[in-house]
Amino acid sequence: MQKFGEILGINHLGITVPSIKQATNFFKEAFGAKVAYLGIEKEDEPREGAKVEHQLGLSQGAKIIGQEMVVIGNGPGIELFEIESTKQQKPLGLEDLGINHFSIFVSDIEKALKNAVAAGAIALSSVHENSKYEDTPQNGSVYVKTPWGMLIEIQTIPNGYYYPDYSETKVWVPKESTN
Structure with missing residues (x-):
């Protein structure tokens, strides 16, 4: 058993968006995303109140009005949140602290762009x-901003990574999609 128990890997990334419908349409049209499930459906009450604020670190009065899990290729899930809050801020830029982008690994970067x-x-x-x-050889990268201003890197590395002598592991690389 490892020091931390059995760590399996990253399951999903959470992204707050201004509109789940807009974000889902964007991810479907841009990257072929598929919906896995809706965590909050139209008929569900918003997730709100002191308990939810405490559990999720939300500001007082914030309401989760939408929640959806989408999957792109065979990577981790992307959990979309639509939250009503008076304290919401703009998406981070690359120089800001915190998660500032994720990479979509593609075989044809020009087509993906x-x-x-x-x-x-x-x-x-x-x-x-x-x-x-x-x-x-034949690698490429380009950053795009989504309609709501979040950064995504579109990347291709068809001939793989190379590693320095001090490397402790290799980078996970998506294989052909099963979705």
């Missing part, structure tokens, strides 16, 4: 080379 832009994303640049250890 075209689909993302057609779905409403704004490309910050053209496709460019990846960083050190990701810069193998």
Whole structure:
């Protein structure tokens, strides 16, 4: 048994969006996302109150009015939240503390970028080379902003990563989608 018990991996990322419908449509059109389930359906009451605020770290008076799990390819789930709150802030930029983006790993970066832009994303640049250890032949990366301003990196590394001598593990790489 490991020091931490059996750690299996990342299950999902949570993202608060201004509209679950808009976000779901964007992820479907841009990246072929599929809905796994709705955590809060239209007929459900919002999740709110002191208990929910305490459990989830919400500000007083915040209400979760929508919750949905979507999956892109065979990666972790993306849990979308629609929350009414007077304290909501804009999405983080790359220089801000906290989770500031996630990467969608693709086989055809130009096609993926075209689909993302057609779905409403704004490309910050053209496709460019990846960083050190990701810069193998035919690699590429481009950041896009979603319609609500969140950063997503679209990335391809068809010839894999290379690793320095001090590396303790290898980076997880998505395989062909099962969805």
